[in-house]
Structure formats: C-alpha cells, structure tokens
Amino acid sequence: MSAAQPKGEPRIVVEGLVKRFGSFTAVDHVTFRIAEGEIVGFIGPNGAGKSTTIRILCGLLRPSEGRAVVAGIDVTRDPEAVRQHIGYMSQKFSLYGDLTVAENLRFFGSIYGVPRAVLGERMRFAVEMAGLSGREDALVSTLAGGWKQRLALGCAILHRPPILFLDEPTSGVDPESRRRFWDLIHALAADGVTVLVSTHYMDEAEYCNRVALINQGRLVAMGSPVELKRRGLGGDLLLIETDALGLALAALEGAPGVRDVAAFGNTLHVLVDAAALAQRDLPKRLADHGVADARIASIEPTLEDIFVRLVATSAAAGAAS
Amino acid sequence: MRVGRLKAMAVKEMLQVWRDPRSLMIALLMPIMQMVLLGYGVNLDAKHVPVCTFDREGSQLSEALLKRFQASAYFAIVDVVDTYRAVTADLDRGDCRIAIVVPPDFSERLSDSGSSSVQAIIDGTDDNTANLALGYAQAVVSGFSSDVQIRFSASQGQWMPRPPPLSIDARVWFNEDLESRNFIIPGVVAMVMALVGSQLTSLTISRDWERGTMELLVSTPVTPMEVMLGKLLPYFVIGFLDAALCLAFAVFWFEVPFRGTILTLFVTTALFLVVVLCIGYLISVMIRSQLGASQIALLVTMLPTALLSGYTFPIDQMPAPIRAITYLVHARYYVTILKSVFLKGLGVFDLAGPVLAMVIYAAVVAVFASRAFRKRLD
Numbered sequence: 001m002s003a004a005q006p007k008g009e010p011r012i013v014v015e016g017l018v019k020r021f022g023s024f025t026a027v028d029h030v031t032f033r034i035a036e037g038e039i040v041g042f043i044g045p046n047g048a049g050k051s052t053t054i055r056i057l058c059g060l061l062r063p064s065e066g067r068a069v070v071a072g073i074d075v076t077r078d079p080e081a082v083r084q085h086i087g088y089m090s091q092k093f094s095l096y097g098d099l100t101v102a103e104n105l106r107f108f109g110s111i112y113g114v115p116r117a118v119l120g121e122r123m124r125f126a127v128e129m130a131g132l133s134g135r136e137d138a139l140v141s142t143l144a145g146g147w148k149q150r151l152a153l154g155c156a157i158l159h160r161p162p163i164l165f166l167d168e169p170t171s172g173v174d175p176e177s178r179r180r181f182w183d184l185i186h187a188l189a190a191d192g193v194t195v196l197v198s199t200h201y202m203d204e205a206e207y208c209n210r211v212a213l214i215n216q217g218r219l220v221a222m223g224s225p226v227e228l229k230r231r232g233l234g235g236d237l238l239l240i241e242t243d244a245l246g247l248a249l250a251a252l253e254g255a256p257g258v259r260d261v262a263a264f265g266n267t268l269h270v271l272v273d274a275a276a277l278a279q280r281d282l283p284k285r286l287a288d289h290g291v292a293d294a295r296i297a298s299i300e301p302t303l304e305d306i307f308v309r310l311v312a313t314s315a316a317a318g319a320a321s
Numbered sequence: 322m323r324v325g326r327l328k329a330m331a332v333k334e335m336l337q338v339w340r341d342p343r344s345l346m347i348a349l350l351m352p353i354m355q356m357v358l359l360g361y362g363v364n365l366d367a368k369h370v371p372v373c374t375f376d377r378e379g380s381q382l383s384e385a386l387l388k389r390f391q392a393s394a395y396f397a398i399v400d401v402v403d404t405y406r407a408v409t410a411d412l413d414r415g416d417c418r419i420a421i422v423v424p425p426d427f428s429e430r431l432s433d434s435g436s437s438s439v440q441a442i443i444d445g446t447d448d449n450t451a452n453l454a455l456g457y458a459q460a461v462v463s464g465f466s467s468d469v470q471i472r473f474s475a476s477q478g479q480w481m482p483r484p485p486p487l488s489i490d491a492r493v494w495f496n497e498d499l500e501s502r503n504f505i506i507p508g509v510v511a512m513v514m515a516l517v518g519s520q521l522t523s524l525t526i527s528r529d530w531e532r533g534t535m536e537l538l539v540s541t542p543v544t545p546m547e548v549m550l551g552k553l554l555p556y557f558v559i560g561f562l563d564a565a566l567c568l569a570f571a572v573f574w575f576e577v578p579f580r581g582t583i584l585t586l587f588v589t590t591a592l593f594l595v596v597v598l599c600i601g602y603l604i605s606v607m608i609r610s611q612l613g614a615s616q617i618a619l620l621v622t623m624l625p626t627a628l629l630s631g632y633t634f635p636i637d638q639m640p641a642p643i644r645a646i647t648y649l650v651h652a653r654y655y656v657t658i659l660k661s662v663f664l665k666g667l668g669v670f671d672l673a674g675p676v677l678a679m680v681i682y683a684a685v686v687a688v689f690a691s692r693a694f695r696k697r698l699d
Contacts (some may be wrong), residue, residue: 021699058461060536060540060696060698061698061699080696083542084542086540089537090533090536092536094532094533094537094538096534098336098341107332107333108541111326111329111538111541306394
C-alpha cells in the first residue's frame with residue numbers, strides 16, 4: 001500500500017504546470033507523476049490550487065505554461081480524447097437535482113457512451129455502491145450529502161474510466177460517510193483505477209498511497225505519508241504537557257538540540273535532533289527554568305505537523321533566495 | 322455526433338422543463354397571456370369615438386343630422402350640451418374626441434342659399450384617431466347631405482336626382498371589412514413566438530452554469546453539437562405547440578380569416594422557430610446567469626419586433642435608413658409571411674423572398690450558436 005515510488009507506467013504526467021488568472025498565479029510550476037492504480041491525495045488549504053490543477057488535467061482549463069499528459073494524451077492538444085478516459089467529480093455537487101437517481105445514472109451512462117447492454121447492470125452496481133437501493137426514483141435534490149457524493153462517484157465510474165479525478169469529494173460529509181467513501185476509492189484502486197483526490201482534511205491523507213502537499217500554487221512535498229513524516233521533519237517530535245506552558249516555551253526556544261517549539265492546544269510540540277538525547281537533557285533544563293511538572297513523551301508526527309513545518313521551511317527558503 | 326447522446330440530452334432537458342415551473346409557465350402560459358394582451362390591446366380601429374353635441378338651432382333638420390351621428394357605429398354621443406364653455410370643458414377633460422356644433426341659422430341658410438355647414442371641433446392630440454374621426458364625420462354629413470338633396474329634388478318635382486359626375490367604385494381585397502384586427506393579429510402571433518421562443522432557450526445553458534451541472538457536463542465526451550441539438554429539440558416541440566396554440570387562437574377566437582394552407586404555416590413556422598430558438602440559445606451560452614440571459618433575450622427580441630417588424634407600423638412608410646435596419650429583424654419576414662398566408666392565402670413559393678431570407682437567417686444564427694459553446698471553464 002505505501003508505495004514510495006510510482007509502480008508501473010505513469011498514467012498522469014505533469015511537468016512545470018503553471019496557471020495564471022490575470023496577475024494571480026493559481027498553479028506555480030508543479031511537476032509530478034502518478035502511476036497506474038495509485039491513490040494520490042492533493043492536500044492543502046482552500047485556494048492552494050488543487051481544484052485548478054485537477055480542472056487542467058480534465059481539460060477544462062488551459063494551462064498557461066507547462067505540460068499535462070493524462071492516459072498518454074496531452075490535455076492541451078486533445079482534451080476530448082482525454083475525456084473518454086477519465087471520470088470527474090467536481091468540487092460543487094453537479095448531478096441534476098431535479099432528476100431522479102436512476103435518471104441521472106441513465107443520462108451520464110448514455111453521455112459516456114456506455115453500451116445499452118451493460119448500462120442496466122452498471123446502474124444497478126452504482127445504486128448498490130451508493131447505498132441507494134430502493135430509492136432509484138427519488139429526486140437527487142432530496143438526498144443527504146453522503147448519498148449525493150456516493151451517487152456522484154457512481155456516475156463518474158459508469159463508463160469504467162481508468163483514471164478518476166475527485167475534487168474534494170468528502171467536503172461537508174459526515175465522518176461515517178467519509179470512511180465509506182474511502183473504502184470505495186480503495187476498492188476501485190485495487191482494480192487498477194488511478195485516483196487523484198483532493199481534500200483539505202489532513203486525516204484523509206493517511207488513506208492515500210502518496211500525498212502531494214500543496215500551498216499557494218506550489219507543490220511543497222510529495223511522498224507516501226510515512227515517508228513524508230520521516231523526511232519532512234528532519235528530527236524527532238516530543239510532546240510536552242505542563243501547566244506552565246509559557247515558561248516551558250521560553251525555556252526551550254533556542255535550547256541546544258531543539259529545532260522548533262510550537263504550542264498545540266495546551267501542550268507543546270518540540271522538534272529535536274534526537275529523541276533519546278533530548279529526553280535525557282530537557283527535564284533538567286525545564287526544572288532550571290522553574291517548570292517542575294513537565295511530562296515528556298515521544299510522539300508520531302501527524303501530516304498536519306509536517307505540512308506546517310514544510311510550508312514554514314519552504315517559505316523561509318523562498319525568502320532567503 | 323451520436324444519436325444515443327443526443328437522445329439522452331433531449332430526454333434530460335424535457336424532464337427538467339417538465340419539472341421546472343418557471344420554464345413551464347413561459348412555455349404554456351406566456352403565449353396565451355400575450356395573445357390576449359396584444360390581441361385586445363393593439364387596436365387601430367376608431368369605433369365609438371366619443372362625441373359631444375351642441376345644437377344651437379334645435380330644428381327638425383338639426384335633430385335629424387345629430388340622430389345620424391347617434392346611429393353611426395363610429396360615434397357614441399357622450400354628452401349633449403348647450404354652451405361653448407361646456408364643449409371646451411368636455412374636450413379639455415378628454416370626455417369627447419370630437420364636438421359637433423350646429424349653428425343657429427343652419428336650416429335657414431340651407432333653404433336660403435341651398436348650402437349650410439356644421440362645425441366639428443376635434444381633439445388633435447392623437448392625430449390618428451383625429452383623422453379617422455374627421456373622416457367619419459364627413460361621411461356622416463355627406464350621407465345626410467345627399468338625403469337632403471334627394472328630398473329637395475323630389476319636392477321640386479324632379480323624379481331622379483342627378484348623380485355626382487365622378488365617383489370611386491371601391492372594392493377592398495384581403496381584408497374586406499377593413500378590420501385592423503385582421504391585419505394585426507397575425508403580426509401578434511409572430512411577436513409572441515419571437516418572445517416566447519428566445520425566452521425558452523435563453524435559460525437552458527445558463528441554468529446548467531448556475532446550478533454547477535455544466536462543469537460535469539463539459540468534462541464528459543459530449544460534443545457541443547450534441548448539447549445544442551439535444552437542448553433545442555424539446556423546445557422545438559414546445560415551440561410548435563405554442564405556435565399552434567397562438568394560430569388557433571387567432572383563427573377561432575379573434576376570427577381572423579385564414580385562407581392559406583396549414584403546410585405553408587408549418588414550414589415557415591418551423592423556420593422561424595429555428596431562428597428564435599437559436600438566438601435564445603446563443604444568448605444563454607454567452608450569459609451565464611438565468612436572469613441576465615432572459616432579460617437580454619427579452620430586450621433584443623421585444624423592441625425590434627414591436628417597432629421594426631411591421632406588425633403595427635408599416636415598414637414601407639419608414640424612412641430609408643430605418644427601413645434598411647428592418648431587414649435585420651427576424652420577425653419582419655415571419656410577419657410578412659403570416660399576414661400573406663392568413664389574408665391572401667399565399668403558398669411557400671409565392672413567398673419565396675421572405676422564406677429565403679428566413680432560411681439564410683436561420684442558417685447564420687445556427688452556425689453562430691453551434692460555435693459559441695466551448696467545453697471550457699475559462
């Protein structure tokens with residue numbers, strides 16, 4: 001599952017991609033490759049350029065610079081050919097609310113050119129997948145968020161596309177529905193479908209084979225979640241719990257072996273060169289500064305830690321150069 | 322282009338229209354409402370023109386003359402007064418459009434000199450009605466005058482009065498009763514179809530943009546041609562229903578004589594529908610909001626059609642530059658065709674000129690419409 005390197009042939013190749021809207025650069029020289037059967041997550045805050053990149057890959061927006069190749073086809077040169085190979089779920093729900101579940105499925109099936117002989121069976125599959133059996137005749141506008149999203153996914157895979165672009169498919173959906181949705185994505189990837197999915201939920205990154213961290217149009221880092229955590233921090237992470245938070249913060253900033261201190265709620269996250277060394281030295285230093293009740297534990301960093309750290313270092317690097 | 326996709330688009334669009342009260346209203350109620358409003362509202366006949374009379378003589382003869390006015394369908398006596406001041410007041414208030422004043426020496430001068438006159442004071446603010454009222458008044462008086470002459474001749478012992486040396490033997494063709502309604506209603510049908518047609522399609526593409534469904538649609542392999550034809554097809558059917566409704570309304574309700582063939586009507590209406598539906602579609606593609614698109618569609622069809630199509634204001638009486646502009650107004654051709662088909666009973670070949678113009682118009686608009694839609698977001 002945690003493939004660090006793309007396995008097999010790349011299905012999506014993006015090189016030096018730039019998209020400008022007037023003076024605003026939404027996508028800034030982004031380069032990556034995605035292999036067959038991979039699930040790649042685009043992680044980043046709203047407005048980071050995730051949707052714009054996905055729209056370019058679907059042939060909906062023309063890139064200002066660079067190249068994007070999907071299923072071996074250059075999207076700028078032949079967007080129509082690309083569309084035969086992709087399924088797309090846009091950020092805004094875009095099925096027809098005034099049509100029923102079955103009518104939507106039949107419409108998109110016909111539009112994608114699904115042969116009549118298999119359409120019925122594919123529609124049944126999609127309805128079951130979305131958990132909408134028995135509600136085929138319900139107007140889509142009457143469905144709750146989770147069902148809508150799963151139905152949209154069902155519509156996007158009616159024509160069995162080898163590549164899926166999902167733009168924030170789980171936004172505004174309850175946690176239970178989100179888990180179910182990710183189960184579906186994993187099942188599709190197991191069948192060889194390549195999935196590029198954007199989200200602003202950091203915890204969803206853990207479901208992806210690889211994660212692309214995106215901020216202000218730039219690709220900050222890309223790799224498997226495990227790899228990113230190991231590489232991204234360049235040290236070990238300690239959690240310090242204390243009642244004297246301010247005192248502890250002052251004591252640790254600039255201490256030897258301490259790279260970074262950040263307050264996380266009523267605890268401190270401390271990035272150190274080596275956990276073992278620090279766990280021996282830090283209690284004394286804290287005690288010297290009048291922090292007596294500190295409890296120190298070594299913790300696994302979350303992707304959010306990584307993201308914050310990477311954005312900070314890349315911003316610093318950008319300022320230095 | 323694939324038939325399966327085209328059919329899917331058309332079916333989808335039909336279902337959406339059927340479930341959208343706003344579209345349904347435009348499709349079915351608007352034409353009927355407009356037929357009624359425009360059909361009754363626009364009337365160029367001056368019937369029952371309000372008259373006030375001031376008989377300063379009160380003789381048998383003067384009363385006989387005023388009775389003529391009373392009997393005429395063109396006039397309605399609304400006030401009988403006995404001072405000039407009252408006459409002025411009536412005209413000022415607009416209670417009457419014309420006042421007939423019989424002088425105190427009316428009969429006396431007639432018997433003395435064989436000729437007399439009555440005064441007509443006319444409100445000229447609306448020149449059209451004033452002209453008509455004057456003409457009608459002259460007709461009433463001259464009718465009375467020849468009666469007087471006959472009676473006078475008879476009293477002189479002449480059996481046959483001499484006929485006037487010259488007269489017109491008038492025979493009216495096409496609109497025998499000179500009913501302005503017969504001339505206007507076919508034009509109203511054209512006007513209604515121009516409005517409704519472009520309204521119907523002005524919402525189709527903008528609705529998809531507004532609801533966000535367009536983003537998904539353009540990411541599919543559907544072609545712009547399939548989108549256009551698939552969206553226009555249901556409205557073509559609805560447009561035909563509307564046209565049939567309006568035409569039936571014209572024939573059976575307003576009783577406009579229909580002398581042409583249904584086939585001519587069918588062919589020309591189909592052409593006109595292509596033009597107006599494509600215009601609406603074009604606007605819908607360019608303006609991505611439903612409200613904006615329907616407003617623009619109203620603006621670009623309403624004014625040119627009302628003023629420059631010749632449906633009320635005759636084109637051949639317009640100044641040359643304006644007349645040149647009317648060639649760009651689609652409804653101009655359909656108005657000409659409908660009037661000819663209704664009143665003259667002309668066929669498609671008699672109408673080759675306007676029909677050809679509509680074919681060219683339809684082709685140009687359809688080409689523009691089919692190229693306007695881009696499967697892109699930027």
